[in-house]
Amino acid sequence: MRSKLLMLLNFRDIANVFRSLLCLKCMLWCAFMLNGCFSELSAQLTASIDTINIIEVEIVKPRLSRNSELDSYIDVPKQQIVNYQNQNLSELLAKTTFGMITSSGYNGGIASIRLRGGGSNHTSVLWNGLPVNSLTTGGADLSMLNVGAFDQIKVINGAAGAKYGSGTLGGAVELNNIPSFKDSSSVAISGVYGSFETYKARANAQVSNNNLSYSGQLFFSDSKNNFTFEDNLDHGTPEKTMQNADVHEYGTIHNLGFKIKQHLFNVGLWYQFKDYNIPPVMGPGDLVSTSNQKDSTFKAFLNWKHYSNYWRLEALSGFINDELIYTNNGVLINEIGSKRHLNSVYAGYSVGKFCFETGLRYNYLKGKSYNYFGDKKEHELGVSLNTTFKHGISSTSILLSKEWNSVTHPPIMFAFASQMVIVPQQLDLRFKVSSHYRRPTFNERYWEPGGNQNLKSERGVNGEVGLSYVIWNTLEQNITIDETLYTAYNQEMLMWVPDDGASKPINTGKVKSLGSETKVSYVRNGANHTITAALLYGYGKHQFNDADASNYKEILYYKPKHLLRAWATYSDKIFDLTINNSFQSDCTTPDGYTVDRFFITDIMAHVKPLMKYDKLQVSISVHNVFNTNYQLIYQYAQPRRNYSVGLSLIL
Template identity: 25%
Template sequence: MDIKRSLVLLCTSYGSFLLGQEKAVDTIYIFDNQMSKVKLFHPVRTITPKDIEKNSTNLSDLLRFQSSIYIKENGRGAVSSPSFRGSTAQQTAFVWNGININSSFLGQGDVNNIPLFGYDQIDIKAGGGSVVYGSGAIGGSIHLNNILDFNRGFKASVYSEAGSFDTYNNFAQASFSNDRFSIKVSGSYLTSQNDYKVPEFVVGSTGFDNINGKYYNTSVNIGASYKIADHQTISWQNQMFDASQHYPVFETNGNKTKYNAQTLRSLIAWDIQKSNLSNSLKAAYTEDNFQYFSDLNQPKTSGADGKNYIFKNDFNYFITPKININAIGEFQVNKGEGYESGLGSISRNVGSLAGLIRYFATKDLRFEAGIKKDFVEDISSPLLYSFSGKWNALQWYRTGINFSRNFRFPSFNDLYWNPGGNLDLLPETSTNVDMNHEFSFGDFKITLSPYYMDIKNMINWLPTPYGYWAPVNTYKVESYGLESQVMWNKTFGKHAFRLDAGYTYSKSVNKSTGMQMMYVPLHKAVGNIEYGYSFLKVYAQGLFNGLTYTSTDEKRSTAIDPYFILNAGISASILKKYTLGFKVNNLTDTIYQTVSLYPMPKRNYSVYATINF
């Protein structure tokens, strides 16, 4: 969603000052009501369902090729975690329809245990956002958003894909809406034997064979919204997910293990929207359950069940046509119970109060300031704040600045793991500064975003003299760098060109040693180019990843070498209802890894079909 559309949504819902600048849009319901306001001050990358089809293997593949995030994946489809601007996985927040869904146990999101399909858009925001999105929003946040619209009648689609390594991927979606009611239902099923081989990559005495690498997952999404009055809407969003990952072994007779995960997320919202005020009251329930099997043929060895009860109220009011105030209150009850996993029965109350004020000086100049206080049971939390400004200085140049203090409080594992849990841990805190420079030249748009982060009280698990590992607040981290993006769109006649490319420089160092952090490449570049003519489309994707250290001492012998990967695909639309496509992943047949000792697949293929009703 571009800045122009964001302005429309904000004024339609929250005030009259900007209403005269744009025309009204069709009535839609966005579950993350803060996102339209975030886009007024921060660059946000939006990935559409059509973009998702290009990297349909899993969410890891999508983020790897279509964002600046570095994804650490223990082989295709296995455990996966993000590194955003040189930060850790725990310092990246996953947000589902406005609700932070990072695991209470791990403090992070397992990328491959989050469904890929079923969202109307995926938004990627770089930089701190704890004032709005809570614990973990330090390096950035990944937003999984659903939208319901009205007066659209009936629509449906089916996507089916078959690929190398006995991989089958299916997704179906149907929706109906009239002037007062809207409903959308979708479901996905993905399964893969994942038995790829990389004979050139030697592990021990033989080439790599991804033995016991199979996985599957299934998800169901249901969303509904009803206008109970002209200015009031009741809405519901529900997601159920079930998955199983087998962990690869290096030898045929190795011990075969697996990991099962189930998540449930349910959200009810009551929204009131008038010309100068709005209020959104949300109640959510989420579950995160997992089981580990040290032997495929035996009962589970360990596991845990997590339950979260969340209540959130978001109030907006234009006290004058130029001044908007925003108050956000949230309360959570986090519960967890372990099974042979070092955790007993635990519970934690978490509350927060945040206030933001926005000043629209002119149509080209606006500011936002925010402050927040979290109340985490048995943990002293810092006062958080943020300041943002955006100036459309010239017709071809826009600039913005963002300054914020952010944090992450310790997870259940950090505090209560037995043995090793540390009840004296302090929250991680960060100070973030970034600038944004946007240049527009005809059909070209160039964005340059230098940034700086100073992170204190990093939580690390270290060995103890007693023979077990324990978390402690250790060193400070300094991260700085540059994110850049070039976009070009051109249409003439039946021809359409689209270019979307980005380069990221990330310097993230341990201030005690001056050395680069593990699994943070200095350089990463991605590029997507697409050409369409009439009913045909052709695209290519490129990914360059620079030298990546896998140890804290910058040891070159164990580092991951730079690599370049190229994907390509072609599709044809028939009668506007049917699409047939063919994709080649890793066209360059590159041998590469994102985590040491776990190579990713070489060249592989897939075919897919889409039917729209």
């Protein structure tokens, strides 16, 4: 395998690798010497600062989250995670982020997120640092990601490709499980009944002490999806009922963490299965599904971290196996699968105002499909160097990375970010510029008919400037506004286009995006209650930018100019109420059709009916309150007003 990789590298790349390794060796040697020189100073600092507590806090913090502090991001509120804990991730992100969500069907249909003009395969999705995007399509199916399985959900807008790898143009979604080393234990069971004969059940267990942290859950979902809607693609806009669009799903996810002095080990296991009758497109006639898709996934990882006063070491090894079986009228049409072995090692060293981190990655990728000529295998190797300089209460970060792939040739990637505090705890400015790329996916290269192994990788650059201003800040209230202006340029955009009744991927040329993101947040802490609210407005102009092409200046497909999210939550000891609102302007499709604008409102409440027994909780949800008829993908219907009621008990 090593010889195959070396054969694929040109002499300049090999020289760069050895030069990087030599620099790494010198850096580690210097760090070792500095460690000895500053050992006495470290002892003095330890006497005055509780460094042990600092290390314990940092050791459980995800590496990517720690390194994204200079980015523009949205940390989804914990209350919203609770509100949508029995839903898939697309439902949550559609109400709380700047992401534009597409879905081919309600409650189980393939769903994805698009950020800042990027497509579904331009957003990286990671589970505890493990990338989970499909190896074959490049996107991540959000319908296979259950909200309640994660402790932290974070969306990085305009994430850097140097940090997250291939396909990171629009942004990244981080899904994390955070270990809690406190003496506690609990078991909870919950059940939900909703419209369209929907049944959901979940069992959670959590136990932890000073050195051990375990959390696990089992979940099950079953729905007929027999909702009614107005078919505006049929003559007279008749009201119809979706038929034979059932979805059955179950899964389990476990996370175990244990500490040994300044070492932390994390183990994660995740299995999920979905059996889904794909809904037909809207139009004349009855809508009866004849196609079925069965998805299964198994993910596992082992993560090790070590922290000291100066050193930070981390290693991650993961395995992902995805399977998809597609049938039509009971006849097997295709079976698609992939296996990935993902490995990375990072070493960080802090001295004074500087922090250095270097990393090495190796991945083995294997894809299979009836539409490939045999199984396809690839190897990846990557190195990175990240330097952070903290000057006062401001920070600057420079990241460089280089990958080698046994089939494609990725460029050197960079990311530069800086945050300047103008007025402490009130006003700060940030600036970021970074490069990105996306190599063609397995399907784009190997799918027959249509695949093309001569496709070029997408390459480009992103830039943004942001401001965060605290308008009002007291012990009771806080009002903050965050404004970001961004631009992105993409060369050799890859896209599937119609071709003689089928589709094929092509490089469509240059693409330019310009936009803004505005977030206003409000928090009020009363004597016995809390009120939180937020308003998110995103504007984007995303267009083809190749002057020699016929589509010059045309708006990209499925890219609305306006997105609006607004929510408010009231909570006290026995009751909480959340109102979520989501607006999206119209957008176009590759076939020249228009997906109409829509406005959706959800209302969710949780109440503890027995004041002396707060272990019991009742939840009530009303989705699409105003009974809106809408589509997320052209010709695929979504349900109008629907309800759910749930009961949870902590044992």
